[in-house]
Amino acid sequence: MTSAEIITIGDEILIGQIVDTNSAWLAQRLGELGIRVTRMESIADTPDQIHAALRAALSRVPVVLTTGGLGPTSDDRTKHVLLQLFGGRMEAHLPTLEHVRTMFAQRGQPLTESNRSQADVPSSCRVLPNASGTAPGMLFERQGTILIALPGVPFEMRHIMETSGLEALAQHVRADAYYIRHEVVHTYGIAESHLSDSLRTFEQQLPPHIGLAYLPSPSGIRLRLSGSSPELENLEQQLHHLADELQRRVGPYAFGRGDTTLPREVARLLDAQGCTLCTAESCTGGRVATLLTAQPGASAHFVGGVVAYSNALKRSLLGVEASALDEHGAVSPEVVQQMALGARRAMGAHYAVATSGIAGPGGGNPAKPVGLVYIAVASDKQVVVDRLQFGNLRDVNIERAAHSALNTLRLMLLENE
């Protein structure tokens, strides 16, 4: 089975100024090709460190990917190290130069010397074109070893891999097929320890080449079955059956498989039922709408929403009664229910989701502590109100409240299936 290492280059990673998302994306794509990532490393943007790390990685594994160190600014050194390692001379790659020229002309910006130098690459590489940026990817090959150097900007890196890099890797490993596959079951609304207890027997009965992992986050706990085998078809069938079994055991807490998300699952159910949705958000501040509209095709089911942050807007846009606000406060089952009903009226959708809570860090009191959130979901038949108590962290509370609202909606949609 082919092994690979991923090296991310840049002081900004080591000092923690940016989070490395490239490695995770690359590891997923490599896994799909049957390439196992055995190590990820982050190093500084100095010629010595780059040189040492690349040499070491090339001596250990047949596939090495690097990201970063190729931008137009002077803190980029990778290209010169690659020239040392693989030989050749630095020269302008004319199609890249032409592409850079065109990009700047379209934007009406002048072409500078540092833009122009983006087209210079070692003559020993094959250029992987970068349609969405200026620094191209570079592929070096020597004695059965392949190195792909990519820019660090995530969407440029992805685009290069999708248009040419992954195909080159697939050709490279074709003779050495040993497969890794995963099946993921997504859950929401159950604690990790309870999942783990209820799945103990299931885990004990797993065959030795298949493992189960628990991946918790504010958007739910993913259960991942991972297996490896030289026999692809058997492996995929086995994982598929086990994931079915897992979903049965987890019951209504399980909301989907594969690379789905709670917003996507809600969208799927709404589209299948030909229904529309609107939102009325207070503590989640637009996060529910953002999750829904992040998906292509959202306009088929999402008509819109109101972020009624002030009480005045809860009244004027959603028709919440002043007496309800006075008697129960904005964070109350009464008000969140009126928000959902008012949103349906004002926006004319089949379903309405409403949130009201204390995201924190301030604003709590003993009766209504930080992390208290009410959620309401209204249809033409019913209104469901949930009370939830989260912790002290504003961002986590907002994320959990938004996902809890979508989950309550999902359960209501499932009843209509």
Added chain:
Amino acid sequence: MTSAEIITIGDEILIGQIVDTNSAWLAQRLGELGIRVTRMESIADTPDQIHAALRAALSRVPVVLTTGGLGPTSDDRTKHVLLQLFGGRMEAHLPTLEHVRTMFAQRGQPLTESNRSQADVPSSCRVLPNASGTAPGMLFERQGTILIALPGVPFEMRHIMETSGLEALAQHVRADAYYIRHEVVHTYGIAESHLSDSLRTFEQQLPPHIGLAYLPSPSGIRLRLSGSSPELENLEQQLHHLADELQRRVGPYAFGRGDTTLPREVARLLDAQGCTLCTAESCTGGRVATLLTAQPGASAHFVGGVVAYSNALKRSLLGVEASALDEHGAVSPEVVQQMALGARRAMGAHYAVATSGIAGPGGGNPAKPVGLVYIAVASDKQVVVDRLQFGNLRDVNIERAAHSALNTLRLMLLENE
């Protein structure tokens, strides 16, 4: 100067199922204590790999931090490796057991065997309490070397470090003070190559112990000055003056310093001027409101917003004229201007921000391609409309459009200063 390595443990990182955000957060905190992270590594969750990686790191640097591998589920093996490396025996830590008991009692959930085992730790460690979760942090110390093992769940890990871990590290390195400091200047609305060209002289004149890095993202380009020196006060002054100079050279594109963001800067200006804001979003789908409400204290200036995804809601909630939608389409300067004016009327805020565009991937045509976005900002005195052309990626387009809207608002607010 003290060096450190960070090791993240978990197959889920190597196969790319989760992105490691812990390393970046830890690296920032260590940098503030004058500890330089020389390497980050991600390894698999197997006893052999954990053992080998910990031994190697402990032989190289005096500070090692690990995250992951401590959860209640059976894919966690780190604790037993730590027992092997540092000796002692596994025993229940009674305050932790009590804490776990209380947590489950408060949630009304039964305490299971796997919950209980979270309180078992090697007797050779000092426990770092985990108030927000069940798995405690563990600190091991031997011959001037310190190892802190932390759970992988980001908010639990952060909480442990903030309440006890960072203080322990600060004590550990007190005798070895060599400082790293950074100053960051945030910019929005200028291309990296243009920044780089206009800062060439500035960069050439930097002293050898100070460097400049460009960190681009959809929310702008950060310029980071980094320096290291045994003399803290001098270093900080130098960086401060250089950042001032940088800000002067970048001009209105520079929007702030330190750990600020565009939404925070907008909030600061609104609060300082005693002004309020509302939003009317189409293509950004609530992202502008989400960015604003992610900040504590948002209710002081943010009254609310409308996500008018359908044309019907653009009319009913924002008063956009049917004729404007028919003649110019929803993605037009006319409609976005009416959205901003209508939002001010409907929500009664001093300022209104509106967005309308084609986020993609579908919905474009030659006259209005994917990535075309109009932004309007209205005050009682004026309406500014911007036309922007981004690329093909939905998530990037939404993020850029939301930040561009905030930047246009910021520039209007600055005129009133």
